[in-house]
Amino acid sequence: MNLSARMIIVLTTVGLISGGFLAGVAKLTKEKIALNIQAEIEEAIQEVVAGAEINQVLHEEDDLVIYKETKGDGELVGFALQATGVGFQDKITLMFGLDAPLKNITGLTIISQSETPGLGAKIEDWDAFLQFWQNRDATGPLTLRKPPARTAEDLSRSEINTITAATISSQKVLGIVNFSIERLRQLIQQGTIAVEEKDGN
């Protein structure tokens, strides 16, 4: 057998065997991986919308997924928005909750980020950042408080504390949230998604 034929046969065989192996492994792990991602999203929703039992995807686009959250008996408890945007170093994916009348942000949690460890990565930290996202005003754009207030009570309801030495990361998260709320309003106005009980306060 000449050399070229041997090279072709060997490389093809190696490729086919490894391809076959990988197809098998992918089949075995695919379901479990999907479940893991699902579980992560559900856990994040639980953190930001209290009492959510059933998640229903209302709308899905590139960097935004809107979930409608209801209790087991169908009572609307709020909305969860999963949004992705550019951070200081890489993309930040977060989940935040809105109450049923779309007037308040109920909470925020970070799903994935690769901000600077020890600085920007504090956007995941409850004491440094996430606690300020509870019960915020969602009727207008939120602003950053800099220098940061000492306690959550010192902030107005439309303000978020800046993380010291991580202004950009704080700003990026704020930007993603403001943008997502704006987009949600737009979608409602266009009639793309229907939200019941808008005046339910």
Place this chain on the structure above:
Amino acid sequence: MATKSIGSEYLKGLWDENPVFRQLLGMCPTLAVTGTVITGIAMGLATTFVLILSSIVVASIKKLIPAQVRIASYIVVIASFVTIADQVLKAYFYPISEALGPYVPLIVVNCIILGRQEAFASKNSIGRSFVDALGMSSGFVLALLILSSVREILGAGTFLGYQVMGAWFKPWIIMILPAGAFITLGILLGIALLIESKTKRS
């Protein structure tokens, strides 16, 4: 080569030819994922899995592969095992897989692995290649463990997530940043060279 005992074939990976401290191979994962001990160990074990299995496969098929396409074939073998490791981590160790991020797929281009195939597994028996891969992996895990311990303890005051430093301790944030990786690696390499020169003289 064949004159070496199996024991020394294993031990050389730990010190004399330690992939990180002596050969300076695999620097990318060494620097990138040693911010915490758990990611360091996970990276070490994933690399171990890939290195051992690739060495066994390469050593068993070495006679069938024409020299001209050997690197391509090795890479396909390595990439297959890396993909398996990545999928298994994602399926069963999801948080660790998230923490390691793109560095698991990047094991494909870890020079330790291709280097061992080219320098050892393609010229030695399956048994010897296995022992060599085991030794090199142990050396790699050991290096990552030392580096990540220093960085996590000084950078966060914790070890494997448990608080080990008292409340007085202010974490040195630089240690968990990329600069801390270079500083720690540099100091450890210096220590390794110092030990080497001391033992040679005596």
